[in-house]
Amino acid sequence: MxxxxxxxxxxxxxxxxxxxxxxxxxxxxxxxxxxxxxxxxxxxxxxxxxxxxxxxxxxxxxxxxxxxxxxxxxxxxxxxxxxxxxxxxxxxxxxxxIFEMREMTDADAWCLVSFSIPESARSVRHQLRRRLQWIGAGAVSAALLICPGHLEGEVEETVAGLGARDWVTLFRGAHPVVEGSVADAAARWWDLAALRAEHLAFQRSLETLPSAPFAAYVHLLDRWRVLPYVDPGLPPAMLPADWPGRRSVDEFARLSAELADAAHAHVRAVVAAS
CATH class of the missing domain: 1.10.10.10 (Winged helix-like DNA-binding domain superfamily/Winged helix DNA-binding domain)
Structure with a gap:
């Protein structure tokens, strides 16, 4: 492989x-x-x-x-x-x-990812877009993606893993200058409606966590784990006033603190018993 x-x-x-x-x-x-x-x-x-x-x-x-x-x-x-x-x-x-989800401030830097990949490597082009969007990049255009500056290392790893370094150029930038508001631009570059739905679904799912701490903790992590990837933690100026992301972060942190120790104790007990 x-x-x-x-x-x-x-x-x-x-x-x-x-x-x-x-x-x-x-x-x-x-x-x-x-x-x-x-x-x-x-x-x-x-x-x-x-x-x-x-x-x-x-x-x-x-x-x-x-x-x-x-x-x-x-x-x-x-x-x-x-x-x-x-x-x-x-x-x-x-x-x-998962455990250190970062949220940008309005002053934080950005990473721009420009690429020109030949048709002979179109599968690499598809995988590059897909995997960068998975780690939180937004699509400014077909060959230009944008993501928080603190994700530059992950971008580099993704590009290198796909063998695409010769076709990709990274730029470090400050606040984007766009026609209209940056909130409108963010809504074009990221699917904020889908992200909102993900957050609300996560919050609703907390009502159905199992009662046992071990099962509750693992299910909590499993339900949460997608959000810190697909949500880049955009700065306040780019988000609607009623954005649900902060509540998701707070609820995850609260429940993790309540459940983690008991869950770990259960695992240690199962392993020790054998």
Whole structure:
């Protein structure tokens, strides 16, 4: 598998929150590193069952994650899995997004991404647009994207991972100067209606979290994890006055603080019992 393919598989941006694949990825991303990078198959399945995933379905899902390069089978005292080393950077990047979502101020810098990719590499062009929009870039035009300046490192990683560096130029810039208001421009560059719907759906979903702290915490992370990617955290001047993003951030932080310790204790107890 090429590096480009590996990066695309490991990030798995199409995993639907709430699905078996998504919940297992969230579970593994949260706990395998604190556990030393390895877990027995029996414990991983038991924790999946605690999330509401039937055991047989969990085993199938785990096998698929192994095939996608997130896990490597490794027997120690019992059959189990360890993290694929190539997945660690992706998980660490996800940690920064999920737990440290940044919101821009009106004075913050921007990163502009200009590209001219030949027709012979149109699949790279498609993947570049798709993956940059996944990390929060807006489309100014077909070949010019804009994102918060603090995401420049992620842009560089994405471009390099796709082997597109020769076709891409990055510019660091200050506040965009546009005809009309920057709020109107932001509404053209990003799908703010879809982002609003994502935030409101997340807030509604909090009413249906499981009662047990472990399951509640993993489901919370799984429902939240998309938002810090697709929402770039635009500055106040670019957003409507009633933007729901701040409430989502606050609710996630509040519930995380309430649930995280008990959830970690549950995982340690399951692993210790075996």
């Amino acid at each position: 090429t590096d480009t393919g590996a990066a695309a598989v490991l990030d798995d941006i199409d995993a639907r929150p709430g699905s078996t694949a998504s919940l297992l990825r969230t579970l593994i991303g949260l706990y395998l590193r604190p556990l030393g990078g390895w877990i027995s198959t029996a414990d991983l399945v038991a924790l999946a069952v605690d999330l509401g995933i039937p055991a047989a379905q969990a085993r199938t899902g785990i096998t698929r994650l192994k095939q996608k390069g997130l896990l490597l089978a490794e027997r120690r005292d019992a059959p189990g899995y360890r993290l694929d080393p190539s997945a660690v950077a992706m998980l660490e990047r996800g940690d920064r997004r």
